[in-house]
Amino acid sequence: MDSAMSRIPSSKEVIAAGDLSGHVGRDRSGVERWHGGWTIGRRNNEGEDILEIVKAYDLALVNTSFQEKEVHLITFESRRSTSMTDDIAIKRDHLGRVGNCKVVPGESKASQCRFLIADLTVCRK
Numbered sequence: 001m002d003s004a005m006s007r008i009p010s011s012k013e014v015i016a017a018g019d020l021s022g023h024v025g026r027d028r029s030g031v032e033r034w035h036g037g038w039t040i041g042r043r044n045n046e047g048e049d050i051l052e053i054v055k056a057y058d059l060a061l062v063n064t065s066f067q068e069k070e071v072h073l074i075t076f077e078s079r080r081s082t083s084m085t086d087d088i089a090i091k092r093d094h095l096g097r098v099g100n101c102k103v104v105p106g107e108s109k110a111s112q113c114r115f116l117i118a119d120l121t122v123c124r125k
Contacts, residue, residue: 026042060091065098098120
């Protein structure tokens, strides 16, 4: 991710999304600028890596920025566990252009995974 981000001019939009297999967790101490606090579970090592990347490039984790019911936060569910491993990140100063971000229950790309969607206002120059 670091090499990809370093090639993007600062004038360009950045929307990074996908299953990063990390948990950023509920605790947002020290990362309040980038982590909205609306998530589930505890942070793991991969979640620490995600937060380091968003801090380095001043990106906001969109999916942690909106208060939603827990069912709208869970991107993966199995018989034994639920988690939020999918993330959407954009440049921090563009967070105001996002109207909402949540998981759509019932819609799935696989039996255990769910779609994470964000409403983003796109402006033409």
